[in-house]
Structures are given as C-alpha cells and as structure tokens.
Amino acid sequence: MAGALRMSRVLIAGAGPAGIRAAETLAGAGLHPVVVDEAARAGGQIYRRPPVGFTRPPEKLYGSEAAKARALHGSFDALVAEGRITHLPGRSVLALRDGVAYVLGEAREEIRHDRLILATGATDRLAPVPGWQAGGVYSLGAAQIALKTQGVALGRRIVLAGTGPLLTLLASQLQAAGAQVAAVLDTAPLRAQLTGGVGMALARPLVTLRGLRLRVGLGRIYHAGVTLERIETDESGPTAMVWCDARGRRHETRCDMVGLGWHLRADGTLADIAGARFDWDRAFHQWLPRADALGRAGEGLYLAGDGLRILGADGAELAGQVAAIACLQDLGLPHPEPAPLLRQLARMRRFAEAMACAFPWPDEAIGRLPDDTVICRCEGVRAGDLRNTLPLSGPEANRAKSLGRVGMGRCQGRYCQLAGAEIIAAASGRPPSEVGRLRAQPPARPAPVGAWLSEAPTECEAEAE
Incomplete structure (x- = not known):
C-alpha cells in the first residue's frame, strides 16, 4: 500500500462549525485549503449529518438549530462542488511533523502544508x-x-x-x-x-x-x-x-x-503533538491550549473551536473565521477586519464561563470515589490501584500513568485523565493543576501497524493553491 503525497498551502483538520467557517474564509480570499475530517460528511458533532437517504428531517435532528445546520452544510457543500476546497472525509490525522500531516483513511496519505488550522472540537468529559x-x-x-x-x-x-x-x-x-x-x-x-x-x-x-x-x-x-x-x-x-x-x-x-x-473536554491531542503549550483553566477546570486572541498557537499553527475554548457551536463558527483571518494576515493576504468577530467571541466566552459556574465539574465527589471504582475503562484500573501507585510515582500524572497504566488504553486518557488527576490531587492534598496533564503522542488515534509498513509516497498530486 503506497501512500499519496498531497501539497497544500493551508490544511484544516476538522469539518465542524469552526473548520467550515475557516475554509469558507480562506476560500473567499482565493486560497484552496484541504479539509480533513473523520466523519463521512461535514458538520461536526453538533451538526452531525446522517447517511445519504436518511429521511428524518433537520428539524427533528437539530431542533431550533436546524436553520444554522442547513446554512453550514450548504455553504461547505457548495465550496466542494465549486472546486474551491478539497474535502477528505473519513480520515484521521494521526501525526504531525516538519510540515507534514500523516493521515489515515482507507489508505495512508501524507499532506505537506505551510499552515495548519486545528478545529478538532471536543469530547465528552x-x-x-x-x-x-x-x-x-x-x-x-x-x-x-x-x-x-x-x-x-x-x-x-x-x-x-x-x-x-x-x-x-x-x-x-x-x-x-x-x-x-x-x-x-x-x-x-x-x-x-x-x-x-x-x-x-x-x-x-x-x-x-x-x-x-x-x-x-x-x-x-x-x-x-x-x-x-x-x-x-x-x-x-x-x-x-x-x-x-x-x-x-x-x-x-x-x-x-x-x-x-x-459538559465537554477540549480535544487538544493534535495541538499538543503540533507543539502548542497548555495552561490550566480554572473556569473550565481542564488544561487548554495557549493561543493569542486570533488563535495563533505557534509558527504556522492556528487553533479554533472547542479544541481551543469550549464556547459552543456559535463560538466555534466565529473562532474558525478568526483563525483563518490570522492565517491570511501571516501570509500577507487581504483579510476581513477581525475586531467585530473578537467582540462577539468575548461575549461567547462570558457566557461559557458563566455556564461552567452553573454546571460545575464534580471534583470533590471524584476524589472520594471508593477504591473499587473503575477509573480507566480501557485498562480496568481502579481508584484504589491509582492511589496505591502514588507512593512510587508521586503526585505527577505521567509518572502515575507509566507505573499504574491509567491513560494507557485505547482512548489514550481522553476519558480518564481528568478523573485520574482529581484522585491524585485529593490523595496528595494538592490542586489538580499541580498534578499536570498527560502528554499526547502519535498516533493520535489507534491505528493498525500495517498502515505504517507501506512504501514511501510515490504519487504527487498537483499543489492546491
């Protein structure tokens, strides 16, 4: 199985509200971005689309958000149909290195890019x-x-x-x-x-x-x-x-x-692999990637949507536009004025922080869980196992992982690391921010070994500009 090498000036990972609006903004400026998404059809989780031929109407699927879903889906589909963007559905970005994204779908692909916009969304917390x-x-x-x-x-x-x-x-x-x-x-x-x-x-x-x-x-x-x-x-x-x-x-x-x-946990796996830094956010009670007001998180790296801040679908659309504007600025290309969008984003953030206050993470209850409670479903690690690891590992998340296996399973800590940190924090008498976070490493998703045992890329497709 030979991999295909694609060339793209701007690569977007994720085709939810943030990724769609980012692609739309870039296409409006004359660029031709490549959009990689794990789903078969664009829309993200909040506006996830059923298979073709599914008869349930959008009003039943999305309720009061049906009009927004139709608008996003229609905008993206039109860009694809007009040949203004390249959409690669059913694919996962597994690794990033030296301006190359290693992508796996039915076959392995490598996408070389100058700029990367990560619109990876969030997972359940x-x-x-x-x-x-x-x-x-x-x-x-x-x-x-x-x-x-x-x-x-x-x-x-x-x-x-x-x-x-x-x-x-x-x-x-x-x-x-x-x-x-x-x-x-x-x-x-x-x-x-x-x-x-x-x-x-x-x-x-x-x-x-x-x-x-x-x-x-x-x-x-x-x-x-x-x-x-x-x-x-x-x-x-x-x-x-x-x-x-x-x-x-x-x-x-x-x-x-x-x-x-x-509520939700920002999916920062690819951001971590790409070199972004993270800070503990007290309002959202989780580690979030560090970026400037426009989503810049590093040289040629831009973050948007719930993978940066949990602001919901409307906030993700705004963040996608803002990240694309930052990209256009850095490329020296004409771009929309970001100030009005930033004012709207500030209001979205005030709403999200108030929501985090209204619906708090149950940290104290997690710290008191009985020893026989399973913490890591992938590995079957129990709360007592983690507590018994601490005399050897100390109150540091990655050492506890290496010695106690919390976060070593298929989900790579997506579902257990926040709870594990609370248990470590409660047992050691310190805040979870001092426990640290589990470091991400490729592959970002489970992948068959055979996917990497292929020949070097032999096919070079035309550069998308």
Whole structure:
C-alpha cells in the first residue's frame, strides 16, 4: 500500500462549525485549503449529518438549530462542488511533523502544508460512577451520535446523568424521537445553576431562555443537585441507577441504558503533538491550549473551536473565521477586519464561563470515589490501584500513568485523565493543576501497524493553491 503525497498551502483538520467557517474564509480570499475530517460528511458533532437517504428531517435532528445546520452544510457543500476546497472525509490525522500531516483513511496519505488550522472540537468529559464500566453505559455524545446518524435510542428505558446543556438537550431530543427517558439526573446544585444562570442570561439571553424551556419541558423526570451512588448491572448491562436527591433521599431508578456526561473536554491531542503549550483553566477546570486572541498557537499553527475554548457551536463558527483571518494576515493576504468577530467571541466566552459556574465539574465527589471504582475503562484500573501507585510515582500524572497504566488504553486518557488527576490531587492534598496533564503522542488515534509498513509516497498530486 503506497501512500499519496498531497501539497497544500493551508490544511484544516476538522469539518465542524469552526473548520467550515475557516475554509469558507480562506476560500473567499482565493486560497484552496484541504479539509480533513473523520466523519463521512461535514458538520461536526453538533451538526452531525446522517447517511445519504436518511429521511428524518433537520428539524427533528437539530431542533431550533436546524436553520444554522442547513446554512453550514450548504455553504461547505457548495465550496466542494465549486472546486474551491478539497474535502477528505473519513480520515484521521494521526501525526504531525516538519510540515507534514500523516493521515489515515482507507489508505495512508501524507499532506505537506505551510499552515495548519486545528478545529478538532471536543469530547465528552466523563466522571466515573461505580458500575460505569458495564456494557450499556454510554457517553451523552455517543447516545446523541446514534440518534442523529441512525435515529436509534440506545435503550428502552434510559437514565441520563451528569451536568451541562447536553444533558437536557439530549433528553429532549430522545423524547421527541419517542424514546422513554426515565430520569435526568443533574449533579449541579440548583443554587449554582441559578448563580451561573444570571451570567448566562446577561451574555446570551435568548440562548439561556431556550435552554430553560428545554428544562421545563422535561417536567418531573429532571432532578438537580443529585449524588450518583452506583449503576446496578447484570450480565446484560445496567438494571438501575442508584442516586440520592438534593435532600439526601435515596432512589433507585430502573433502566437498561445509562448516558453520562459532564459538559465537554477540549480535544487538544493534535495541538499538543503540533507543539502548542497548555495552561490550566480554572473556569473550565481542564488544561487548554495557549493561543493569542486570533488563535495563533505557534509558527504556522492556528487553533479554533472547542479544541481551543469550549464556547459552543456559535463560538466555534466565529473562532474558525478568526483563525483563518490570522492565517491570511501571516501570509500577507487581504483579510476581513477581525475586531467585530473578537467582540462577539468575548461575549461567547462570558457566557461559557458563566455556564461552567452553573454546571460545575464534580471534583470533590471524584476524589472520594471508593477504591473499587473503575477509573480507566480501557485498562480496568481502579481508584484504589491509582492511589496505591502514588507512593512510587508521586503526585505527577505521567509518572502515575507509566507505573499504574491509567491513560494507557485505547482512548489514550481522553476519558480518564481528568478523573485520574482529581484522585491524585485529593490523595496528595494538592490542586489538580499541580498534578499536570498527560502528554499526547502519535498516533493520535489507534491505528493498525500495517498502515505504517507501506512504501514511501510515490504519487504527487498537483499543489492546491
């Protein structure tokens, strides 16, 4: 299997809202970017598209965001049809080195580029719950993907738990599709939601009102300020969620599927591999890449969307345009004025920070998890195993990984490293910012060994300008 060598002046990784708007801005300036995306069709997670021929209308898939989804999809498809961008779907960027992106789809490709825009989005931010390693326990994002791409509810009687806007949005979407949602369990206390909600309403009143309407529509199945005790399971998967309400009363809700999620975690894997630096962000309670106001994170490197800051789909569109403008500036090409976009982004950030206050990450609850709770689902590492590693590793994430295997599995720490850091922090009496973050390394996604045992690239395609 010989790899193909492509030449591109600007490479964009990701075809969600940020990547689409970045490509649109660059094409408008006369450039011809190459856009690589893991999905079969552009749109990203929030505007993920079903297969061709799927008959469920956009209003059912995207609700109040249907018009925005249509606009993004239409803009991108038109650019591809007109030959103004090159779209490479179904491919993952696995490694970056010396201006070359190593890309894997059905075949291996190498894309040489002068500038790189990373619009990699975000993944679910997960907190372990005793029993969550069982089959039939999914992330909220996975449940939403199944609903959007195939019209499938992953259970007959569903419990959703965690916090953040996706929790109530997914519950509403499942109900609209005819699924039975038995309970929506929000770990965020009502007082925090009210405090943060004021800031959200001041920054984006219509969006806040829309979210409140979704919440009201859930009625009595929604519960705030809960404590999740455990997921009861048998050989077939979940049978019940055991939880306590805000008053401390214990409940057991029967179910055959559980969805978990605590808002989002920026996917900074490629940014790390590309050489970006990271800082601990107290508002978002996670490590985020460092960039200037326009998304510059290094020489020829630009970041946009939720992979830089968790600002939602509207913020991602703005960030994609801004990153493209920075790229055009650095190339010495005519570009739009960024100031109006930066003002809008500032408002998006105020909203996002208020949201983080309203729906906090349950750090204290994670630090108190029982020793027999599985932390790393890939490797089967339990909280007690991690705590017992600390006398040898010390309170440093990468040493704990090397000695205790947390983060060494298929997901490379995407789902366990934040929770693992909380356990290390609680056990050592220090903040998670001092525990550090797991260093990313290629390949950014699991890849077959055979993909790299091919001949050197022999085919050179025309340079896209």
